[in-house]
Every structure is written in structure tokens, then in C-alpha cells.
Amino acid sequence: MSRGGWTLESFDRLIHEPARLMIVTILNAVESADFLYLQHETGLTKGNLSAHLAKLEEGGYVEIEKTYKGKIPLTVCRLTDAGRDAFSRYRAQWEVFIKQTRTSRK
Amino acid sequence: MENDLKKIERRPVRYWFEDGIYEMAFGAISLCLGFYLYAYAWIPRRSLWSVLWAIGTFPLLVFGFRFVNKILGALKQKWTYPRTGYVSYRRPKKKKFSLLGGLTGAGSALIYGFLKFGPFPKLSSISWWPMVGGFLFAATHVWVGLKTDIGRFYVLAVISGASGIGLSVAGLGEMPALGALWGILGVSQVISGAITFRRYLRRNPSSGEERS
Numbered sequence: 637m638s639r640g641g642w643t644l645e646s647f648d649r650l651i652h653e654p655a656r657l658m659i660v661t662i663l664n665a666v667e668s669a670d671f672l673y674l675q676h677e678t679g680l681t682k683g684n685l686s687a688h689l690a691k692l693e694e695g696g697y698v699e700i701e702k703t704y705k706g707k708i709p710l711t712v713c714r715l716t717d718a719g720r721d722a723f724s725r726y727r728a729q730w731e732v733f734i735k736q737t738r739t740s741r742k
Numbered sequence: 743m744e745n746d747l748k749k750i751e752r753r754p755v756r757y758w759f760e761d762g763i764y765e766m767a768f769g770a771i772s773l774c775l776g777f778y779l780y781a782y783a784w785i786p787r788r789s790l791w792s793v794l795w796a797i798g799t800f801p802l803l804v805f806g807f808r809f810v811n812k813i814l815g816a817l818k819q820k821w822t823y824p825r826t827g828y829v830s831y832r833r834p835k836k837k838k839f840s841l842l843g844g845l846t847g848a849g850s851a852l853i854y855g856f857l858k859f860g861p862f863p864k865l866s867s868i869s870w871w872p873m874v875g876g877f878l879f880a881a882t883h884v885w886v887g888l889k890t891d892i893g894r895f896y897v898l899a900v901i902s903g904a905s906g907i908g909l910s911v912a913g914l915g916e917m918p919a920l921g922a923l924w925g926i927l928g929v930s931q932v933i934s935g936a937i938t939f940r941r942y943l944r945r946n947p948s949s950g951e952e953r954s
Contacts, residue, residue, distance in 0.1 A: 665751040673827025
């Protein structure tokens with residue numbers, strides 16, 4: 637599907653997946669958030685969230701730091717600069733794509 | 743799509759207010775300030791106490807809000823983060839913050855000056871500060887409501903606005919009315935925060951409570 641040079645395939649697949657898009661959007665709005673918060677907000681299971689975070693970490697979009705708060709393990713996730721850039725790019729691409737879809741309908 | 747993303751982006755902001763702790767803490771400091779202003783009204787003018795009281799307002803505000811921040815952090819650490827997770831927020835840019843503060847101050851002073859010394863002599867007998875204050879709080883609550891989609895902030899906005907108008911025309915005098923305004927705001931926020939906190943704890947039992 638092509639719209640004036642943009643194709644759906646050109647979207648960043650790492651972010652485009654709905655669950656990962658949700659994770660990245662949340663992390664983009666904050667400095668950092670822990671695993672429990674992300675799980676609470678996304679409604680994903682532990683395993684599912686872990687898998688998506690691992691993929692984002694592999695892609696260099698997310699940094700994961702495992703620490704302890706007292707005796708409680710704490711997994712803090714934050715978006716890297718590359719992650720923030722990729723997210724803004726993705727968002728801009730979407731905006732252009734939607735605009736082009738609307739104009740082509742008219 | 744863009745709307746969905748914006749909704750998701752609002753969630754962390756909403757999360758800050760979801761447990762009611764912020765309102766309780768802010769309500770408590772508002773109550774203290776209310777007592778402080780109300781007491782100031784009863785101190786004889788041009789006495790040493792009145793000067794000390796007036797000078798004390800600024801440090802009280804600065805340290806009060808710092809203290810509330812510390813307490814807020816500690817309470818969230820104990821009650822919220824173990825239940826629904828930890829979030830570290832991006833700090834607002836200082837320039838933007840100071841500009842907003844300056845504009846708010848200048849705006850209130852202008853409105854007050856216009857009402858008090860403007861072309862309507864009858865209006866100058868009314869204490870305007872409570873009304874200006876009430877509307878500022880109402881505007882802040884509406885802004886928070888819009889940012890978070892939390893309905894109770896609109897109720898707080900109505901309370902702030904109505905109290906401001908009521909106290910301005912009640913004829914209590916500028917300072918006692920201002921003290922009463924802060925007091926009413928404090929009580930309403932503490933009550934609203936406590937109800938929210940209770941609901942939050944019910945909805946999100948700690949892992950230990952869940953097991954039992």
C-alpha cells in the first residue's frame with residue numbers, strides 16, 4: 637500500500653506492533669517507569685511484556701536497569717535517545733500518511 | 743490514531759493523581775496556609791508580630807511545598823509504587839514554569855487592580871482577592887481535569903469558584919476571607935483525596951493482601 641512515496645512497509649516495525657507502540661508511547665511521556673507500572677497500564681501478561689521489552693532493548697530503543705529497592709527487585713525501563721527519535725519519526729510518518737489518505741479520498 | 747496516542751500519553755499524568763495522595767498532601771498545606779492567613783487577620787496592624795507574620799509567609803510557602811513534596815514521595819513509595827508501579831516524571835522546563843508563574847501573578851494583580859481601583863466605585867468595597875484566588879484555583883483544577891480526564895477535578899473547580907465568589911461578597915474582610923478560601927480548598931481536597939485513596943487501595947490490594 638503506497639501513498640505518495642510512503643508505504644506501510646516503511647513504518648518502523650519494531651514500534652508499529654500495537655503492544656510495543658503502547659509501551660513506547662508511555663515511556664516517551666515519562667523519564668522512566670518500572671515493569672509493574674508498564675504491566676498495569678498495558679494490561680499485558682508478565683511474559684508478554686518481557687518479550688516486547690526484550691525486543692525493544694535489542695533494537696536499542698529501550699534501556700532496562702535491574703536494581704533492588706530494599707529487598708524488592710525493581711526493573712526500571714527508559715526510552716533511549718534513539719528510541720525517542722524513532723518514536724517521533726514514526727509519529728510524523730503516521731501524520732503524513734493519514735493526511736495523504738484524506739487528500740486522496742477527496 | 744493520534745488521539746489514541748495522546749490518550750496513552752496522558753496516562754502517566756493521570757497516574758500521578760489516581761491515588762488521591764497528591765490532593766491530600768496539597769489539601770493539608772492549603773489548610774495550614776488558611777489558618778495562617780486567618781490568624782494574620784486578627785493580629786494588630788503595625789505590631790512586630792504582624793511584620794513577622796507577613797515576612798513568614800514566603801518561607802512558609804517555600805518550605806511547606808518542599809516538605810509536601812518529600813512527604814508525597816514517601817507516601818507514594820509506601821502505598822502506590824508497590825501496588826501499581828513506579829514512574830519517574832520528566833521535569834518541566836524551568837523557563838516555562840517561571841513564565842507561567844509570572845503570567846499568573848501579573849494577571850491576578852491586573853484583574854485585582856481593575857476591580858478595586860477601576861471605573862466601578864461600588865465594586866471597590868468588595869474583597870476581590872478571594873474571588874481572584876478562587877477563579878485561579880478553579881482554572882487550575884479545570885486544566886488538571888482536561889489533562890487527566892479525571893472528573894472530580896471539575897467538582898473541585900466548581901467548589902473553588904463558588905467559594906471565591908461567596909467569600910468575596912460575604913463581607914468578612916480581605917484576609918479572613920482569603921484564609922477561609924484556602925481552608926475550604928484544603929478541606930475539599932483532603933476529603934476528595936481521602937475518598938480517592940480509599941477507592942485506590944480497594945481496587946489495588948498489595949500482593950500480600952491479595953493472597954490473604
